[in-house]
Each structure stands twice: as C-alpha cells, then as structure tokens.
Amino acid sequence: MEIKNGVRLLRGSPNTLIVGNYVVDPGQPEDRAGEILSIAGRSPVVLLTHFHADHLTATPNGAEVYAPWGEELFVASVRARLFFTHGVYVEGAVYKGSDIQLSGVVKPGEKIGPFEVVALPGHTFGHVGYYTEGVLYAGDALFGEKVLEKYGVPYLMDVDMFLSSLDKIIELDPETLVIGHGPLRVARGELRNW
Numbered sequence: 001m002e003i004k005n006g007v008r009l010l011r012g013s014p015n016t017l018i019v020g021n022y023v024v025d026p027g028q029p030e031d032r033a034g035e036i037l038s039i040a041g042r043s044p045v046v047l048l049t050h051f052h053a054d055h056l057t058a059t060p061n062g063a064e065v066y067a068p069w070g071e072e073l074f075v076a077s078v079r080a081r082l083f084f085t086h087g088v089y090v091e092g093a094v095y096k097g098s099d100i101q102l103s104g105v106v107k108p109g110e111k112i113g114p115f116e117v118v119a120l121p122g123h124t125f126g127h128v129g130y131y132t133e134g135v136l137y138a139g140d141a142l143f144g145e146k147v148l149e150k151y152g153v154p155y156l157m158d159v160d161m162f163l164s165s166l167d168k169i170i171e172l173d174p175e176t177l178v179i180g181h182g183p184l185r186v187a188r189g190e191l192r193n194w
C-alpha cells in the first residue's frame with residue numbers, strides 16, 4: 001500500500017518501507033524477497049534498522065545493503081549475529097538469515113537516498129530509524145501492544161537509551177510513524193498516549 005506519494009509499505013512482521021528502489025528492513029520469510037523486487041525493481045538498495053535476523057532474512061540476492069554503523073559485523077555474518085543475539089551459535093534458530101555482503105554502513109545524521117538516518121538506540125546499541133517526507137520508520141524502537149502482550153517486556157539492550165529514543169521520536173513528531181511489528185501506523189498526536 002502507498003502511505004503517501006511514492007512511500008510504500010509492505011505489511012508484515014516486520015513491516016517493510018519502500019521508496020523507489022530503497023527498501024527499509026526487508027523482513028522475513030526469505031521468499032518475501034520476490035514481492036520486494038516486484039515493488040522496488042531489480043536493483044534494490046537495502047537499509048537496515050538493526051542486525052536482527054527477522055528484519056533482514058528477505059534481503060534480495062545481489063541487493064546493495066547498508067548496515068547501521070557498529071552493527072555491520074552482525075549483519076554480515078550469520079554466526080556473529082546468532083552469537084550476539086543468543087550467546088551461542090544455534091543451528092536451529094527460528095530466524096537466522098544468511099551471510100550478507102555489505103556495500104557500506106550508515107551513521108545517524110547522514111542522508112542516504114530519500115532518507116535521513118536517525119539514531120534510535122536501545123533495542124540494540126546501533127539501532128537507527130529512517131525518515132523521509134514526514135514518515136518515520138522506527139523499526140524496533142517501539143513495539144505494538146500485541147508484541148508486548150506476547151512477550152511481556154520488549155527486548156532491550158539498554159533501557160535508558162530506549163527511553164531517550166522514545167523522547168526523540170516524540171520530539172521529531174512524524175506525520176506517520178511506522179514500527180517494525182505491530183499496528184500499521186500511528187497518527188500524529190497519538191504517540192504521547194502510548
């Protein structure tokens with residue numbers, strides 16, 4: 001679906017944001033890659049909010065991929081990713097993904113394609129969001145009610161960072177907020193009540 005001129009959203013868990021050939025968080029499962037290519041075209045540029053496998057498993061083969069600065073090793077290597085997520089290399093992990101050849105890293109404050117990179121750490125240390133035309137893709141910097149009901153607490157590496165990232169999102173006051181898992185979007189003004 002189209003959120004606004006040229007900003008498309010592919011629903012899923014996580015949701016995927018697509019602007020032109022730029023794809024934020026391809027998500028999972030692997031065969032979602034085909035759907036992504038049909039929207040973004042044959043030479044996608046993939047931008048990741050963080051290294052978690054459920055956000056990158058559907059990265060199309062041959063895509064140009066950018067990891068958030070500081071998390072590039074975990075994006076590139078499935079072994080490093082699993083070690084860091086679970087503390088062991090578990091073959092049977094639900095979300096695993098594969099090794100990914102990176103084209104580069106993105107840092108908060110930088111611009112890439114139509115997006116501005118916003119630091120939103122807490123869920124992971126290097127977690128970033130992507131902002132364009134009043135739309136903020138916040139990845140796992142926020143969780144929907146369903147996720148919180150299921151897991152009780154959100155997965156966080158640093159609670160203080162997570163809370164200041166929430167403040168930053170409120171301050172940024174996006175017209176449309178898209179989060180990784182959960183409701184499609186939150187309208188302006190509703191955010192404070194979360």
Ligand SMILES: [Zn+2]
Nearest residue numbers: 050052123140
């Ligand atoms: Zn995550």
